[in-house]
Amino acid sequence: MQNWINAYSWLNIRFLLLGLGVTIFISVVAVVLSFILGSILGIIRYSKIKYVSAILGFFVDLIRNLPLLLIIFFTYFGLPNFGFKPDTILAAIIAMTVFESAMVAEIVRSGINAVDIGQMEGARSVGMSFLQALWHIILPQAYKKMIPAMISQFVSLIKDTSLATIIVVPEMMQHAQVIYGQNANYILPMFVALAVLYFIVCFTLSLIGNHIDKRLA
Amino acid sequence: MKKKFWLVSFLTIILVVLSGCGKQNSSQQSVLKNARASNTLTWGVKGDTKLFGLIDVADGQSKGFDVDMAKHITKHILGPKGKAKMVTVTSQSRTPLLKNGNVDAVIATMSITPEREKILDFSHSYFDAGQSLLVPKSSTIRSAKDLNGKTVIGVVGSNSVNNIHKVAPHAKVVELQDYAQAVNALKSKQGDALTTDNGILYGLAVENHGFEVRGGTFTKEPYGVAVNKGQDDLTKAINQAILEMQHSGEYNHLIKKWFGDVPGFDYKELYRK
């Protein structure tokens, strides 16, 4: 019991919450960037522009099929070879963005494909250009359909930031490890705290997602 | 068929490009000159190692003997206003970060070994450690030889893992990410012993009653400050700084500060003049 009280001292809780702040910061930036980048990539891929779609599509597949942990290593240890030396937080943001953009691109691609192809032809036949049809007819429907998959992906993104502990990003998982590294008796209280805090953040996002999904559907 | 062609050609291109990056761009800029220009030395220090470099929950800064050494060396090289910037590294990340130039020098419980000297340069040794074992007090393991057939916990990227293969070829080694995981794995009986340098182990033993350091030291692990190849002026400056610290008594002061209260550790043996 004493262990639990000591483990949840204000000093430790404060440190954990500081980590949570970094976790959320990385997640928010990566969500916004990967939503934009992933959408662009997904739409380009759907548009079947000669060579461009195929080449970008291939890179998307490549990244989608690699473990995030590898992307983190490549970013942190590989980018300096190109003269760019990100610190740990920036490296985590870049790695998450690259990985999640590829995942989002796939969601967007299959979401657009799921919207009836006949609709594109219909819109074109009444004189709309490809881009007009895409923007006014296809995308609004496609994005509505994608909401659940998209939310689920972003929940995964938040959870996956925990992997960044491997390069000592000062996020929540890393901070929990620092705390139970000082006193091994704190390990169970720390894991309980981790589970609760991650759950609150992720579950809240899921609920918001469901709400939006119901409102729009 | 066309798709396959694309696939194969791209894979080849990517591999060629990336493996090209694998080769170090040994830019021969002087790290020391840059440090003097910016009045800052960037150090790689540990964040998971008691007594040497351990992140303090109160302010998120790493603290320990290595960290203090880094600060003092910086002052000796850059003058009293010189700034020391700390980057937390792990045993796994310290070498790539140094080679890539993310940090100027690494002072992170790093033993000087012939393998490492092939790709990095080291200062003179600033601390003499030796590998030892942390075991439960009830353990039957008395020395490194008893490890044959047992499971030994180590940390990825540490020299101790390689040494174990030499002293106890039939020991099974599991490598974990850092000392926080390693000591908890030992408590969870994921291994029969935790091995690394004695200084680190004494630090772990302080907090974890029921465990003790055993078997003496069965290797010599002289810790050095690591710098990139071709940075001889920096290496010289660091050596000079360490010598000055030893003469002035700063070194002994730091030894006493960090190792003075560690049970079972005769800190006066570490004194240097």
Add this chain to the structure above:
Amino acid sequence: MINIITHYSHQLLSGFGWTLLSSVLALFFSLIIGSLFAIMEILPNKTARFVGRAYVELFRNIPLLVITMFFYLIIPLYLVKINGFTAGTIGLTLYTSAFIAETIRSGIQSVDTGQMEGARSVGMTYWQAMRYIILPQAFKIVIPPLGNQFVNLVKNSSVLAFVAGFDLMYQANSIASTTFDTINSYLVIGVLYLIITMPLSYYMRYLEKKIA
């Protein structure tokens, strides 16, 4: 890079094997557990539905790394010793089963509800209607997303590296710290991961097209 492949082929192959084994075991068990909880979620019984939902939400909203380390570092303190490979595989199984439950549930529910009523009205029991009418249709719908879950599973198995599970990522960490050739070590295992995941995800896309 060639050096790493030739010098460490033994370690690489064993890592490949452990990664594959962990993934296959976790897939097998998470399919069973996932199906059970998916069925619980659509049962008429309220308690069963709640339990099913709670399980899915719990494991979907906690990082895999936290679950895995919990089994490696904490369960042995109180219950029973679990080695790294097993802890990792258990973590993967629990985590993935929540996603599989979700996939299967939404698959079943996307089959027109009128069909259940129709089947019941011609005298089938609830379970008969499930078995002969609903599940076969749902099965077709869920195959591509299940396949994608398997791809995720293989990628996620890299979490074994945190608990010394001897998988590809663990071997790469070890090779990288012995050779100091970080990028190439990770490139080699990147290719090995792609050998498993690429064909799978292309095949799933093909199936997806075929069904649509």
